[in-house]
Amino acid sequence: MKTTTADDLTGLLLRRRQSVHVPEGPGRTAVTDAAVVVLEAELADRGHLLTAPLRRALTTLSVRRLRETGLRLLADIDALLGADRHHAPLFQNFPQQAVHQRAHHRYTSAIVAHLAAQPHQPCMACGTADRRVRALTPCAHLLCEGCVGRLDGCCEDCCGWYSCPVCDGRYETDGPTDPWIEPVYGADGDGGPVLRTLRLGTPGDAAAELTALLARRTPLNPEDHDDLVLLLGRLDPADAADWLPAAVPLRESKALALAPLLALPALRPLLARYADTATDVLRILVVRSGGDPDLLAPTRLRGLARPERRALLDLLDGLDFLRLAEDMARHPRAWQRVGELLHPFEQAHRHPRVALAFAVLRRTRVDGGALGEVLLAEAAHHPGVRLVGDRLRLRTWQTRVEEALGRWDTPAAARLLGERPGELLRRLDLLLARSGATTLPEPVAEALAAALPHTGPGPLLGAYGRMKVRSVPGHRRVFFPRGRITQAYAVEDHRPPLPARVAGRAGELIGAEAVRRLSERTDERYDVAVLDASLADLPVPSAERASAASLVAVPRGSSLPVPGDGTTVRLFLHWTQPRGTCVDLDLSVALYDDLWRFVGLCDYTLLEYAGGAARHSGDLTSAPAPHGATEYLDLDLPRLAGAGVRFVVPAVLSYNDVPFDELPDAFAGFMAVEGEKRAVYDPRTVRQRFDLTGEAKVTMPMILDLRTRRAWWTDVTLATTGFRHDVARYRRRIARTGHDLLDTFQPCGRATLWDLACWTAAARTDGEVYVRGRGHVLWGYRRAPDEPRADFALRVRDGWEPDTLRAEPELAGRRALLALLHGELAGAESAASGTAYRLYPGPVDAAPLDLVTAGDLAGWLEPAPAGRG
Numbered sequence: 001m002k003t004t005t006a007d008d009l010t011g012l013l014l015r016r017r018q019s020v021h022v023p024e025g026p027g028r029t030a031v032t033d034a035a036v037v038v039l040e041a042e043l044a045d046r047g048h049l050l051t052a053p054l055r056r057a058l059t060t061l062s063v064r065r066l067r068e069t070g071l072r073l074l075a076d077i078d079a080l081l082g083a084d085r086h087h088a089p090l091f092q093n094f095p096q097q098a099v100h101q102r103a104h105h106r107y108t109s110a111i112v113a114h115l116a117a118q119p120h121q122p123c124m125a126c127g128t129a130d131r132r133v134r135a136l137t138p139c140a141h142l143l144c145e146g147c148v149g150r151l152d153g154c155c156e157d158c159c160g161w162y163s164c165p166v167c168d169g170r171y172e173t174d175g176p177t178d179p180w181i182e183p184v185y186g187a188d189g190d191g192g193p194v195l196r197t198l199r200l201g202t203p204g205d206a207a208a209e210l211t212a213l214l215a216r217r218t219p220l221n222p223e224d225h226d227d228l229v230l231l232l233g234r235l236d237p238a239d240a241a242d243w244l245p246a247a248v249p250l251r252e253s254k255a256l257a258l259a260p261l262l263a264l265p266a267l268r269p270l271l272a273r274y275a276d277t278a279t280d281v282l283r284i285l286v287v288r289s290g291g292d293p294d295l296l297a298p299t300r301l302r303g304l305a306r307p308e309r310r311a312l313l314d315l316l317d318g319l320d321f322l323r324l325a326e327d328m329a330r331h332p333r334a335w336q337r338v339g340e341l342l343h344p345f346e347q348a349h350r351h352p353r354v355a356l357a358f359a360v361l362r363r364t365r366v367d368g369g370a371l372g373e374v375l376l377a378e379a380a381h382h383p384g385v386r387l388v389g390d391r392l393r394l395r396t397w398q399t400r401v402e403e404a405l406g407r408w409d410t411p412a413a414a415r416l417l418g419e420r421p422g423e424l425l426r427r428l429d430l431l432l433a434r435s436g437a438t439t440l441p442e443p444v445a446e447a448l449a450a451a452l453p454h455t456g457p458g459p460l461l462g463a464y465g466r467m468k469v470r471s472v473p474g475h476r477r478v479f480f481p482r483g484r485i486t487q488a489y490a491v492e493d494h495r496p497p498l499p500a501r502v503a504g505r506a507g508e509l510i511g512a513e514a515v516r517r518l519s520e521r522t523d524e525r526y527d528v529a530v531l532d533a534s535l536a537d538l539p540v541p542s543a544e545r546a547s548a549a550s551l552v553a554v555p556r557g558s559s560l561p562v563p564g565d566g567t568t569v570r571l572f573l574h575w576t577q578p579r580g581t582c583v584d585l586d587l588s589v590a591l592y593d594d595l596w597r598f599v600g601l602c603d604y605t606l607l608e609y610a611g612g613a614a615r616h617s618g619d620l621t622s623a624p625a626p627h628g629a630t631e632y633l634d635l636d637l638p639r640l641a642g643a644g645v646r647f648v649v650p651a652v653l654s655y656n657d658v659p660f661d662e663l664p665d666a667f668a669g670f671m672a673v674e675g676e677k678r679a680v681y682d683p684r685t686v687r688q689r690f691d692l693t694g695e696a697k698v699t700m701p702m703i704l705d706l707r708t709r710r711a712w713w714t715d716v717t718l719a720t721t722g723f724r725h726d727v728a729r730y731r732r733r734i735a736r737t738g739h740d741l742l743d744t745f746q747p748c749g750r751a752t753l754w755d756l757a758c759w760t761a762a763a764r765t766d767g768e769v770y771v772r773g774r775g776h777v778l779w780g781y782r783r784a785p786d787e788p789r790a791d792f793a794l795r796v797r798d799g800w801e802p803d804t805l806r807a808e809p810e811l812a813g814r815r816a817l818l819a820l821l822h823g824e825l826a827g828a829e830s831a832a833s834g835t836a837y838r839l840y841p842g843p844v845d846a847a848p849l850d851l852v853t854a855g856d857l858a859g860w861l862e863p864a865p866a867g868r869g
Contacts, residue, residue, distance in 0.1 A: 019201035255283035518763035576628035762793035
C-alpha cells in the first residue's frame with residue numbers, strides 16, 4: 001500500500017473524532033501562552049473551541065512547533081468547511097461591508113456573540129452543555145456553574161485572586177466582584193449554533209477508527225471509503241494477521257484490506273479465510289490493479305505470478321459450484337479477463353470445479369480430449385449443468401425462481417427463496433403480491449420465519465421500509481440505479497396495494513426479528529436511553545457509495561427544518577478549472593408553486609427575483625487557479641413564500657458541459673446568515689457543504705418546501721444533452737424530478753433512524769427510555785416485567801401510553817444510550833459510559849460516550865453467524 005502522510009491522518013481524525021494530536025513539548029512559556037490566545041481567536045472565528053487538556057498540551061510546545069501545529073489545525077478546519085479557498089464574488093460589496101478586529105478582542109467578541117445567540121455552549125473545562133455557561137473575564141474562556149467551584153480564591157469578604165481552570169491565568173480582585181462577562185441575550189436566547197469542541201487526541205484514535213470502519217455492515221459513503229484507504233495505507237501488510245479483525249462484513253472493505261496480501265506468500269492463507277465468494281476474488285484483483293472494489297468501472301487487470309494464480313485457483317475451487325458460476329455470470333466481461341490471467345484449463349484436473357465454471361461462462365466446446373473428459377466428469381456431480389449440443393449450459397437458481405413466480409406458484413417460489421434469505425427479503429413484496437392472499441400465506445410465513453434470523457441488515461431494513469407503505473396506493477415509483485453518481489428514474493406504479501393485514505404482519509415479523517437480534521447481545525446493555533423523535537425524518541442510509549461527500553452526512557430523502565425568520569439562506573458555489581480549460585459553473589434556483597408550476601428563477605440571467613427575495617452575486621464564467629471562482633445566492637424564505645413560491649430547488653449546472661470530475665476543486669453548500677450581511681465566506685455559519693464529483697453536469701442537491709418549512713435532501717443528478725446548460729432549460733425536468741422525489745420521500749417508505757433507535761432502546765435498555773419530542777418535550781417509558789420487548793419498541797415508536805417518570809433523565813453514573821439530531825443534552829457528560837449517535841456535532845461529543853454513525857446502528861442488526869444474506 002502507498003504511504004500516507006501524518007497530515008492526512010491528522011485531518012481524518014479531526015473530521016471523524018474532533019481530536020487533535022499534540023507532540024510533547026519542552027514546557028510552558030509566556031510566549032506560547034500569548035500565541036495560544038491568537039490560535040483561540042482564529043478557532044472561534046471558525047466556530048471551534050479548545051478543551052482544557054488540549055489547550056494545556058498546546059502551551060507546552062515550542063514556539064516553532066506551536067506555529068506548525070496551529071497552522072495545520074487551522075488549515076484542516078478550513079478545508080473541512082471549505083474556507084481555505086478564495087471566495088470573492090463578482091460584486092465585491094454583495095450585499096454590504098464587514099468589519100475586522102484584533103486577536104484577543106476578536107476572540108472575546110466572538111464568544112460573547114455566540115453566548116448572546118445561544119447560551120448553552122460547551123464548557124471548556126468539562127464539556128457539559130446542560131446549563132448556561134459564562135465567559136470569564138478577561139480571558140473569555142467558557143465555564144459552567146459546576147466548574148465555578150474550582151476557581152481558586154481566598155474568601156468572599158476580602159481582596160484576593162481567582163484563576164481560570166482552562167488557561168491557569170490568575171487575576172486579582174478588589175473585593176467580592178463577579179468575574180464574568182455578561183452578554184446581552186436575545187429574545188429567546190436559543191437561536192444560534194453550538195460551538196464545536198476540539199479534544200486532545202490519543203494514540204489509539206486511528207486504530208479505533210480503522211476497527212470501526214472494517215466492522216461496518218452497511219456501504220461506506222465516499223468519505224468513509226477514502227478514510228479506510230488512508231488508514232490501511234499506514235499499515236504494514238506483513239502484519240495483517242495482527243490488525244485484521246475476525247470478520248470484515250462489507251465486501252468492498254474486505255477487498256481493500258486483502259488485496260496487498262496476495263503478493264505475500266506467508267499471508268495468502270488469509271485470503272481463503274476471508275474471501276468466500278468469487279466476487280470477493282474479483283474485487284481483490286481489481287483493487288490490486290488500482291481499481292475500485294465497487295466494480296462499477298472497467299479496470300485493466302495486472303498479470304499474476306504462477307504462485308498467485310495457483311492460490312486463487314485453489315480458493316475458487318473450494319467454493320460451491322452453483323454460487324461460483326452465478327457470481328461469474330454477474331460480471332462476465334471481467335471474468336473473461338480473469339480467465340486469461342488464471343489459465344483455468346491448463347491443469348483442469350487439479351481445479352475441475354473452476355474449469356467447469358469457466359467452460360459454462362465461455363460456452364466452451366466440449367470435445368473428446370482430456371479437457372472434455374474432466375469437464376463432463378465434473379458436470380455429472382452438478383444436476384443443473386447439462387450438455388446442449390457440444391456446449392455446457394447451467395440452469396441457475398434464479399431461473400427456477402423466475403419460473404415459479406411466472407406460474408404464480410407461491411409455495412415453490414417461497415421454498416426456493418428460502419434457500420437464500422437475503423433474496424427472500426428482497427423479493428418479499430412480489431412474493432406476497434403473487435400469493436393473492438388477504439392474510440400472510442402460510443408457505444411465505446414459514447419461509448420468512450426460517451430466513452429472518454440469517455438475513456443481513458440491508459435486506460432486512462429494505463423489506464421493512466417497503467412493508468410500511470406497500471398497503472397504500474402509489475402514484476410513481478422512483479429508482480436510484482447503482483452507479484458513481486445518483487440519478488432518479490420514475491415510472492407509474494400500476495401494482496395493486498397489498499392488503500393492510502398482510503403488509504402489516506410482515507412488517508411486525510421483521511421488527512420483532514430486529515429487536516430479538518439486538519437483545520441477544522448482553523455485552524451492550526444500558527441503564528437509560530434518550531431518543532430524539534426528529535430521527536423519524538432521517539431514513540437509514542442506503543447506496544451511500546454514490547452520495548456526495550459532505551460536511552454533514554445526511555441520508556438521501558432526509559427532511560430537516562429550514563432556518564427561521566430573520567435568517568437568510570445563502571447558497572454558495574466554488575470551483576477551480578483545470579489548466580487550459582475554461583469552466584463556467586452556474587449557481588441557480590428554480591421556483592415553483594403548490595402544483596409544481598414554474599413561477600420564476602434566479603440565476604445569471606436574472607440576478608434578483610421579487611424585489612430581492614432571491615438575489616444572485618453575479619455570474620463568473622471562468623475559475624482559473626489558484627483562487628478559482630465563487631458565486632453566492634441569497635434566499636429570503638418568508639418573502640419568497642409571500643410572492644407565491646412553494647418549492648425552491650437549488651441547482652448547480654456546468655454551462656459549457658464540463659463534467660464535475662474533471663475539476664480539481666468544486667463544492668457547494670449553504671450558510672445561515674443573520675440579516676443581509678456582506679458575502680464573506682463565514683465558516684461559522686456553514687450548515688452544509690458537499691463536493692461536486694462524478695461525470696454529472698447538473699446536480700439538484702435539495703428541495704426547500706416553504707409551506708412546511710422543511711428541506712429535503714435529494715442529492716441527485718440530471719441527465720444532460722448538448723451544451724449551454726442553464727436552469728431555464730431544465731425547469732420542466734427539475735419539476736418532474738422534484739415532484740417524483742417528494743412523492744416518494746414523504747410517505748417514508750424506508751426504515752428510519754427512529755425505527756433503529758426505538759428497536760435498540762427497547763432491546764438493550766433495562767431502565768427508562770426518554771423520548772425528546774419536537775420542541776424538546778420529554779416523554780418517559782419503562783417496560784413492564786411481562787411486556788415483550790418488540791411490543792415495548794412499538795409503544796415507544798408510536799408514542800403510546802407514556803409512563804410517569806422524572807421530568808429530566810438522570811444520567812449521572814449510568815450507562816446511557818443517546819440517539820439525537822443535535823449533539824446537545826443536559827447532563828450527558830455525567831454519564832459513566834455508553835453510546836451516542838448524533839447527526840450534528842455538539843457538547844455530547846465531549847461526553848464519555850462512544851460516538852457511532854448511522855451505519856454503525858444498522859450494523860448492530862447483524863445476522864446469525866451461520867447466515868448468508
